[in-house]
Every structure is written in C-alpha cells, then in structure tokens.
Amino acid sequence: MQPRLPHPSSLHLTLSSCFLRAFFDETGTDTEKQIRLLQRVGIGAETLAADNGRIPEDQFAALYRLMASESQDEMVGLFSRPLPGAAMKFGGYIMITASTVGVALYRYSRFLHMIADDIEVVVAREDGVASVTLVEPSGPRRCREIGLELLLKVIHGVMSWLIGQNVPLISIDFAFAAPSYVDDLGALFPGPIHFDRPVTAITFDAALLDLSFRRTEQDLRTFLSRQPSEWLCSPSAKQPVTHLVRTCLLERGVGSLAAAEIAQALNMSQRTLSRRLEGEQTTLKHIQDTLRRDLAIHRLTQTLDSISDIANDLGFGDIASFYRAFRAWTGVAPGAYRRDGGASPVDA
Structure with missing residues (x-):
C-alpha cells in the first residue's frame, strides 16, 4: 500500500529540545508552567528533557500562540x-x-x-x-x-x-x-x-x-x-539541491531509492550530486536520515498509521531497527511520542 506522504511544502520542520529549553529559560517560564503548557500542546516532558528530542514546528507554533495569548505579549517576554x-x-x-x-x-x-x-x-x-x-x-x-x-x-x-x-x-x-x-x-x-x-x-x-x-x-x-x-517557514532557498533530493525522496520513496536512482531522477551523475551536496555542507545519507526522522514524526502525530507500517514504508527491515533509530533521533520510543503528540495510537 502506498504510504500517505505529505507534500514537500507541508512537511513541518522540527526544532530541537535544546532550543525549546533555551526558549523557556529566556522567556522566564517556570517548571510548573512549562509542564502545563506542554500538556496543552501535546509535547511530552520526555521529549523536552531528552538531549536529542525533536518538536514539530506546528507544536512549537501552538505553544507560542498559547504563551502570547496568556501573556498578552506577542514577543512572549x-x-x-x-x-x-x-x-x-x-x-x-x-x-x-x-x-x-x-x-x-x-x-x-x-x-x-x-x-x-x-x-x-x-x-x-x-x-x-x-x-x-x-x-x-x-x-x-x-x-x-x-x-x-x-x-x-x-x-x-x-x-x-x-x-x-x-x-x-x-x-x-x-x-x-x-x-x-x-x-x-x-x-x-x-x-x-x-x-x-x-x-x-x-x-x-x-x-x-x-x-x-x-x-x-x-x-x-x-x-x-x-x-x-x-x-517560521523552512528555508529551502538555502540548499536548493538538498531540497530537490528531499522532494525526490518524498515523491518516489525515502526507504527504497538508491543513490544512483536519485542522481538519475535529478539528471546528474552520482559524483556531481555528491559534490553539490558537499557544497551545501550535507550528504545524501544525512538528508535521508533527517527526512526519515521528520516523516516518522509527521505520521506519528498526524496520522493513525500503525508503527509497523511506518517502519516498513521508511525502509526499515524490522520494527526493532525503527525503534532504535527513532530513540536515537528523538530520545523517546515511537509509541510514547505518539501519545504525547496527540494522535490516537494504533500500536505501541
């Protein structure tokens, strides 16, 4: 079954838990208020505490709007x-x-x-x-x-x-x-x-x-x-070739395309593709890994797709590999992230 993938322009960027902790610190938000705000917008305390936690941009946007509304301050302190x-x-x-x-x-x-x-x-x-x-x-x-x-x-x-x-x-x-x-x-x-x-x-x-x-x-x-x-729009203008690769992977399958197929789809040799990505200070593997991460977060929070289907669609050979990768990406398990993010779990 063809997975339901977002359009490249609608795939939310994610922000780090490190950024969110600094944001709370700079806005003077105490721990008790942090917990209440996070619960309101569906961000788990585990995600905030994790060194490698990731927060979808739409959840941060909801948090920002809530804080601005409560404080009557568009720059939230x-x-x-x-x-x-x-x-x-x-x-x-x-x-x-x-x-x-x-x-x-x-x-x-x-x-x-x-x-x-x-x-x-x-x-x-x-x-x-x-x-x-x-x-x-x-x-x-x-x-x-x-x-x-x-x-x-x-x-x-x-x-x-x-x-x-x-x-x-x-x-x-x-x-x-x-x-x-x-x-x-x-x-x-x-x-x-x-x-x-x-x-x-x-x-x-x-x-x-x-x-x-x-x-x-x-x-x-x-x-x-x-x-x-x-x-807070994602700046694809910064890395045009990276954006093309991400779009290609979204349209043709992030878990199935080999480097040669990506280069061919973009009408360039593998060497040229690698050189141009190096000029944008990235690699094909890094793009694939971050896209898998963002797609996993998107589908866990925006769909009811089963975790096994998500793992399969993203090219993982077994669900255990997906669990290990997701923990490395975000610091929490997929099931816990889904519960915190607001989507009803299909499996955990």
Missing part, C-alpha cells in the same frame, strides 16, 4: 516590555498597501520604533546589497538573544510572504556568541550564519527592495491566523 496584542496585525496593514518591498520594510521599521524601544530596525542598501539591522541602544542588552533571532526571522518571513517565495540571504549576523541550539538557526535561516559580529542583521540582494507585490486584507488575515508558522 523576550523584550523588556510586552509587545501589545495585534502588533503584527497593524504592522501587516501598514505593509500591504506599500508600493514595493523596500517601502513596506521601512514602514514596518518605523512602526516597531513606535512600540518597542529595545531595538531600532534600520533598512539600508549599498553597492547592490540590502540590509536589515537591529540596532541596540548603548548599555546592557534590553532584550533576550532569542528575541533578536525571532525578530530577524519575523522580518525575513514577512518579506518572503510579501513576494510569495523564500528570500535567500547573503548572510545572517548575530552580535553574540553561538548558542547551544545553533543547528536550529541553520534550519530557520536561508544563508550563512555568523556570530560575535558588531551588529545583528540580515543581508540580501538589494533588487528585492524594488519588487512590487500584491497582498490583500484576506491574504493578511490568513497569514495572521497561521502565525508564527508562516514566518
């Missing part, structure tokens, strides 16, 4: 004072009537300056390169580092939404040291990431600023109803 509810809504209305992306970003920067004093957003261009910089006032930092990371991701996500495609970035710079969850930032931002830089900023092709776009109020309402998922 990451800035020195709450960002008023509906800030994204009003910022969106300001942007969608702009003539170009550059005008939209400038308007958004002025709007943020009115409601938040932890940072100033500065949009600039020079020699064909545009930048959006988060300028911090002198003295001690007023907002959390994750707050700076997420605000940059909001700006990148909004730009991508305005033009209807993922915006590739020339660089992503942070004015602080690399955090323990650095791999998660690599999954969120489509470009090379640098730490300990003078400022926190993203840079991209300045031609983007001159692009016109068309977004309606209905588009904005849909965007807002799905946040933060809409601005």
Whole structure:
C-alpha cells in the first residue's frame, strides 16, 4: 500500500529540545508552567528533557500562540516590555498597501520604533546589497538573544510572504556568541550564519527592495491566523539541491531509492550530486536520515498509521531497527511520542 506522504511544502520542520529549553529559560517560564503548557500542546516532558528530542514546528507554533495569548505579549517576554496584542496585525496593514518591498520594510521599521524601544530596525542598501539591522541602544542588552533571532526571522518571513517565495540571504549576523541550539538557526535561516559580529542583521540582494507585490486584507488575515508558522517557514532557498533530493525522496520513496536512482531522477551523475551536496555542507545519507526522522514524526502525530507500517514504508527491515533509530533521533520510543503528540495510537 502506498504510504500517505505529505507534500514537500507541508512537511513541518522540527526544532530541537535544546532550543525549546533555551526558549523557556529566556522567556522566564517556570517548571510548573512549562509542564502545563506542554500538556496543552501535546509535547511530552520526555521529549523536552531528552538531549536529542525533536518538536514539530506546528507544536512549537501552538505553544507560542498559547504563551502570547496568556501573556498578552506577542514577543512572549523576550523584550523588556510586552509587545501589545495585534502588533503584527497593524504592522501587516501598514505593509500591504506599500508600493514595493523596500517601502513596506521601512514602514514596518518605523512602526516597531513606535512600540518597542529595545531595538531600532534600520533598512539600508549599498553597492547592490540590502540590509536589515537591529540596532541596540548603548548599555546592557534590553532584550533576550532569542528575541533578536525571532525578530530577524519575523522580518525575513514577512518579506518572503510579501513576494510569495523564500528570500535567500547573503548572510545572517548575530552580535553574540553561538548558542547551544545553533543547528536550529541553520534550519530557520536561508544563508550563512555568523556570530560575535558588531551588529545583528540580515543581508540580501538589494533588487528585492524594488519588487512590487500584491497582498490583500484576506491574504493578511490568513497569514495572521497561521502565525508564527508562516514566518517560521523552512528555508529551502538555502540548499536548493538538498531540497530537490528531499522532494525526490518524498515523491518516489525515502526507504527504497538508491543513490544512483536519485542522481538519475535529478539528471546528474552520482559524483556531481555528491559534490553539490558537499557544497551545501550535507550528504545524501544525512538528508535521508533527517527526512526519515521528520516523516516518522509527521505520521506519528498526524496520522493513525500503525508503527509497523511506518517502519516498513521508511525502509526499515524490522520494527526493532525503527525503534532504535527513532530513540536515537528523538530520545523517546515511537509509541510514547505518539501519545504525547496527540494522535490516537494504533500500536505501541
């Protein structure tokens, strides 16, 4: 039986338990509240505690929305004072009537300056390169580092939404040291990431600023109803060949295709495929393993497929091998992950 696979664009990215622990720490969420919030959105305590735990992006998005609603703060305590509810809504209305992306970003920067004093957003261009910089006032930092990371991701996500495609970035710079969850930032931002830089900023092709776009109020309402998922989009623009391989595996069978078949499907030799993946700092095995992981998480939390069927569809010779791999991926057994994730178990 052909497994029910998600479309590549709908397969959720996953975030590490390390990122989630840092997020709770930076938002000042105490242990008792963490437990209550995790139960509400279907994330197991075992997953949070595991060194290699994984949380689907949609569960993190649900957690973020819940925290924002309870705190009446769209930055959930990451800035020195709450960002008023509906800030994204009003910022969106300001942007969608702009003539170009550059005008939209400038308007958004002025709007943020009115409601938040932890940072100033500065949009600039020079020699064909545009930048959006988060300028911090002198003295001690007023907002959390994750707050700076997420605000940059909001700006990148909004730009991508305005033009209807993922915006590739020339660089992503942070004015602080690399955090323990650095791999998660690599999954969120489509470009090379640098730490300990003078400022926190993203840079991209300045031609983007001159692009016109068309977004309606209905588009904005849909965007807002799905946040933060809409601005946490997986950046396939960062690794185009990796994205092609993932799409090929999803369409033709992650558990059955050999390297030669993948290369042939992509109209290139195995050597060329390997070289291009090396240029994107990955390997075919790594892509297959992470895709298996994400597919397993997707089907355990979004379907009622039996664990034995999932193991077979993902190319495992026996269910015991799948159990070992899933524990290595997430730190918990498939049955426990399914129960925590909200889908009714078929088997355990």
